[in-house]
Amino acid sequence: MRVAILADIHGNLPACEAVLEDIERMAPDYIVAAGDLALRGAHPRETVELLLDRCDSVLMGNTDCYLAGNYLGGAYRERDHWKTELLRWTRDQLGEAHLKTLGALPFSMRYTPRKGQDLFVCHANPKNLEESLDPTLDEISIRRFFMHLDAAACAFGHLHFPYRRRVGRMLIADVASAGIPRDGDLRPAYGIFTYTPKGWRVQIRRVRYPVRKATQALTARRVPGGPILIHKLVEARYRHHHSLLEAARRHSGLPPPGPVLRPPPGAPPRRPPPPGVPPTGDLETEPPVPRQDETEAAVLRMEALDSVELPPVQDIEAAEEASLSTGTTDLDG
Numbered sequence: 001m002r003v004a005i006l007a008d009i010h011g012n013l014p015a016c017e018a019v020l021e022d023i024e025r026m027a028p029d030y031i032v033a034a035g036d037l038a039l040r041g042a043h044p045r046e047t048v049e050l051l052l053d054r055c056d057s058v059l060m061g062n063t064d065c066y067l068a069g070n071y072l073g074g075a076y077r078e079r080d081h082w083k084t085e086l087l088r089w090t091r092d093q094l095g096e097a098h099l100k101t102l103g104a105l106p107f108s109m110r111y112t113p114r115k116g117q118d119l120f121v122c123h124a125n126p127k128n129l130e131e132s133l134d135p136t137l138d139e140i141s142i143r144r145f146f147m148h149l150d151a152a153a154c155a156f157g158h159l160h161f162p163y164r165r166r167v168g169r170m171l172i173a174d175v176a177s178a179g180i181p182r183d184g185d186l187r188p189a190y191g192i193f194t195y196t197p198k199g200w201r202v203q204i205r206r207v208r209y210p211v212r213k214a215t216q217a218l219t220a221r222r223v224p225g226g227p228i229l230i231h232k233l234v235e236a237r238y239r240h241h242h243s244l245l246e247a248a249r250r251h252s253g254l255p256p257p258g259p260v261l262r263p264p265p266g267a268p269p270r271r272p273p274p275p276g277v278p279p280t281g282d283l284e285t286e287p288p289v290p291r292q293d294e295t296e297a298a299v300l301r302m303e304a305l306d307s308v309e310l311p312p313v314q315d316i317e318a319a320e321e322a323s324l325s326t327g328t329t330d331l332d333g
Contacts, residue, residue, distance in 0.1 A: 007157025011041020035061020035123030068103030082225030165251030
């Protein structure tokens with residue numbers, strides 16, 4: 001049994017189309033879109049319609065909640081800055097019917113291959129729509145989100161930084177983002193959860209798509225805050241990128257950057273399991289979370305920005321800081 005989960009598409013239609021095409025090739029039993037469907041992209045309506053058509057289950061994300069008029073108790077001020085204008089523009093593009101649909105989306109879903117082996121899927125965490133399950137969280141901090149969750153595995157997004165780890169015996173994985181990745185890799189990410197007799201395992205997949213098509217659409221459609229959105233799309237990094245990356249490597253059972261430990265001379269090789277025996281599901285047996293090297297990412301950035309005029313990076317960052325300083329709910333998750 002296999003479940004494909006994509007999250008944080010954010011109205012990036014070219015990326016969404018590429019991810020769904022790859023999912024179709026993988027032929028999963030079930031497809032879930034785990035929230036943040038429309039806001040921050042040039043094609044919010046088209047993206048929502050595509051996801052509703054192609055996915056078996058569509059969940060609510062925090063930005064879907066904002067679009068529906070619920071700001072989740074966060075500070076939100078009607079000020080004339082790009083985030084307010086972006087929210088209004090996206091609502092106009094979606095129309096009343098789609099806004100009602102977003103407001104009625106469920107918080108979570110469960111996939112149950114057998115009793116006691118549920119896969120729980122949500123947007124940000126099992127408790128709410130806004131707190132990120134940051135890979136830098138220590139064991140005590142992250143366990144509080146899962147203390148009362150009866151599931152064998154949990155898939156989520158919101159952070160736009162794919163990784164996996166274990167919380168006790170539970171496998172958890174951030175599968176985002178299928179629209180605006182922020183782990184230094186411009187390729188959209190999604191997850192395939194596979195259930196085997198030994199439990200759930202997860203593979204993070206990356207998909208190439210025409211980034212330039214997405215950046216040009218943000219300009220051509222005059223999306224409010226377009227230069228900032230383009231910068232985020234092609235920079236594809238958080239400011240604390242390196243600490244996130246190191247924590248993600250550590251929890252995923254991957255070696256940190258630097259020397260690779262090898263078996264001592266004369267040690268017997270690890271034999272693969274006999275034919276027909278599935279992997280154990282341990283994180284160490286999973287393929288690494290794929291991430292682009294810097295050279296490939298730089299080439300993609302150059303291609304994406306070809307013929308796109310942006311103000312200096314300092315001006316973009318200043319605009320971003322100004323909007324955050326107003327106390328407005330951040331719409332980036």
